[in-house]
């Protein structure tokens with residue numbers, strides 16, 4: 001069988017980076033020639049985890065729109081996403097053969113029946129860990145470390161409402177394999193990811209940004225996790241200018257940015273010009289200075305994307 005790429009979403013987060021590594025590792029144990037790839041830059045948090053566990057990042061691939069020497073399409077497995085807007089460039093010309101995810105099923109279409117596993121868990125690495133168990137395969141120390149990093153990242157150390165008992169159990173078991181104190185390590189990793197001090201506005205605006213499509217409109221929701229909102233507030237004007245620029249270039253109806261304080265578990269939702277009425281309708285709340293304050297809100301997937309998708313539907 002030809003080589004298979006395992007890839008997370010664009011603007012990859014720790015779950016997408018770790019998912020490409022862990023699922024390609026499992027596939028190789030099962031005899032598949034699987035290679036982890038990534039469609040974008042490695043963020044600080046993921047780099048911290050990779051360095052800590054001594055692993056190389058998945059290989060950067062800009063586009064999968066190419067045929068191999070036999071004229072065959074590139075085989076591709078998607079982890080941690082399924083919406084077409086979030087898939088690596090060139091995927092229309094690739095052969096997607098599997099999806100392992102923990103997000104809503106979006107607009108995915110395919111020609112042939114394929115393996116799809118979507119479970120409502122806090123992290124795709126928890127789903128993947130279930131597949132390791134199903135096959136009676138134990139991940140290496142390093143892979144276990146990346147998997148627990150991903151679960152800690154996606155669930156913000158079990159603070160996010162997306163966290164399930166299965167996520168917690170997986171972290172505890174993986175921590176035993178990796179030999180780490182997951183609470184201490186997890187806090188250090190989140191801290192490394194939340195350090196935005198040297199990021200320019202351009203990077204902050206697009207860091208972890210995801211495209212969504214609803215009612216014929218395309219909009220983006222980005223998220224920045226911090227432990228203190230002051231430093232990012234100082235860059236607000238520049239970040240919004242940057243968001244306005246991409247919005248115009250890409251014809252988005254709006255761009256949103258969740259500034260989430262992971263210590264106080266609250267989100268300040270920023271948005272571009274003209275999005276005020278939709279945002280206020282979605283969250284049934286008045287905005288102040290182009291910000292909607294959302295207490296007890298940490299999850300884009302569960303708490304912010306659904307009301308916005310509904311608001312644009314109508």
Ligand SMILES: [Mn+2]
Nearest residue numbers: 015080124154
């Ligand atoms: Mn994820």
